[in-house]
Amino acid sequence: MTKTSFTLQATDGLARTGRIDTPRGTIRTPAFMPVGTAATVKxxxxxxxxxxxxDILLxxxxxxxxxxxxxxxxxLGGLHRFMNWDKPILTDSGGFQVMSLADLRKLTExxxxxxxxxxxxxxxxxxxRSMDIQRLLGSDIVMxxxxxxxxxxxxxxxxxxMRLSMRWAQRSRDAFGDRPGYMLFGIQQGGLEEDLRAESAEALRAIGFDGYAVGGLAVGEGQEAMFGCLEYAPGQLPEDKPRYLMGVGKPDDIxxxxxxxxxxxxxxxxxxxxxxGQAWTRRGQVNIKNARHQDDPRPLDEDCTCPACRNYSRAYLHHVFRAQEMISGMLLTWHNLHYYQELMQGMREAIAAGQFAAFEADFHALRAEGDIASF
Structure with missing residues (x-):
């Protein structure tokens, strides 16, 4: 089995671009992972x-x-074969869903x-049990x-x-064992408390993981608080391993x-x-259900090469959403995922060229202009 590795290729300020090599393919970073909750991206x-x-699904x-x-x-041959996806898959551990079921659960050591x-x-x-389930699924990156x-x-x-999670992290590491070709990520916790985040990072470093996640954000604290935490949290984690922010987010969060x-x-x-009926574009969010689109022959974004923008008008997308046709969700989801991947590619290129600050300024300036004027 080919080994896994992370290579940092360029930095620009704190922004990084690199690659995670796995037996099932290379993940270009920064990477956005579409969520395939039940073995399908809806x-x-x-x-x-x-x-x-x-490059990778969750x-x-x-x-x-x-x-x-x-x-x-x-x-049936593992999750890759089951869902017909031959690239890497990351599986979450189940912890977040269990948190959201607080009224249906009982928590012990x-x-x-x-x-x-x-x-x-x-x-x-x-x-x-979480390690066993993820092994049965055959995911390439295990949380x-x-x-x-x-x-x-x-x-x-x-x-x-956080301290319970660190004890569970050690048990996860022990249960994961030695699995060449697969990666195990630890998850930093500690809320918005810098010293607790540092304690968590130290515990995870002592155990040793193939990658490290910043967990416990995007759970209701708001963007300002999240960014405040990200001013220090990634820097507390090893520089030579991938850093994964779980559950984020909107384009400006990313x-x-x-x-x-x-x-x-x-x-x-x-x-x-x-x-x-929501589309994400370089000019911000477009609500296709709004009546302003019903006679508009233009695409969602004339610079976008996805099928929704290449082949269909805003008027059509408005109509199929209003008519509750399945193709509405298909086309808008494709567009959104295409836009997110285009955003990641733009950032990778900007970091490699030492132009991230200019990229960020252009990103915010175009969004501030808002959607194109009504037709």
């Missing part, structure tokens, strides 16, 4: 996701363990017992099992949660995170927005 075929420029341990089950996916949101059946998720409190929370609760040293991100936003 409204997209895997070939279409690849065509947007995505799968969801919690949802897949409940349905169709990790054991069934393993019997051992792990979490919870009721399925599907049928009410009882399940237990521990660091060891250690953690506990993530929703913000705001008081300092004692955040500290207690640019701000890369500026502060983040290499990888994921978010449901481009696909979820696409299904609800």
């Amino acid at each position: 409204a997209m075929m895997p070939e279409s996701v690849a065509a947007t420029g995505a 799968g969801n341990t919690y949802h897949l363990m409940l349905r169709p089950t990790a054991e069934r996916i393993d019997r 051992k792990g979490v017992t919870f009721k399925s949101h599907i049928d009410g059946s009882k399940h237990e998720l521990t660091p060891e 250690c099992f953690d506990e993530c409190p929703a913000l705001p929370a008081d300092r004692d609760r955040i500290a207690e949660s 640019v701000g995170a890369v500026k502060r040293g983040i290499d990888m991100m994921d978010c449901v936003l481009p696909s979820r927005s696409g299904r609800t």
Whole structure:
């Protein structure tokens, strides 16, 4: 099995560009990972996701363990074959979903017992079980099992949660074992407390991981607080390993995170927005359901090469959304994912050329102009 590696190719300020090499392909960083929660990026075929420029997808341990089950996916040849995606896959540990089920769960030192949101059946998720599920799925990048409190929370609760997560990180590392060709990422916690983040980073460094995530953000604290945390959190993590900001975000969140040293991100936003009539463009957000688009023969973005912009008008996209046709979500999701990947490529090129500050200024200036005038 080919080994995995991370190579830092260029920096510009704190922004970094590089590559993660895995047996299933190279992930160019900074990277945006589309979310394929239940072994599918909603409204997209895997070939279409690849065509947007995505190097890696995210799968969801919690949802897949409940349905169709990790054991069934393993019997059917693993998650890559099951969903027809031959590039790398990162799976989350299930910790975030369990957090969001606070009223259905019981938390102990051992792990979490919870009721399925599907049928009410009882399940237990521990660091060891999470590692086992992710091994059965066959994901290339495995996340250690953690506990993530929703913000705001008081300092004692955040500290207690972080230290539990660090004990679980050690158990995850032990249960993961030696798996050449696969990567295990640790997850930094500590809320918005700089000293708790530092304590968490030190604990993770002592255990040793192939990559490190900044966890516990994008959980209600707002962009200003998140950026405040990112002023120091990435720098507390090893420079020679990938840094992954979990669950982010909007385009301006992503640019701000890369500026502060983040290499990888994921978010449901481009696909979820696409299904609800929202398009992300270089001029900001476009709400295709608005009546102003109903007679507009122009594309969403005349500089975009995705199928929605190349082949369809705003008037058509408005019509199929209003008519609740499936193609609406398909086209808008494709556009959004294409735009996100184009944004990542633009940042990679800008960092390599030492032009990130100019790229960021242009990004914000065009968004400030807003959408094109009504037709």
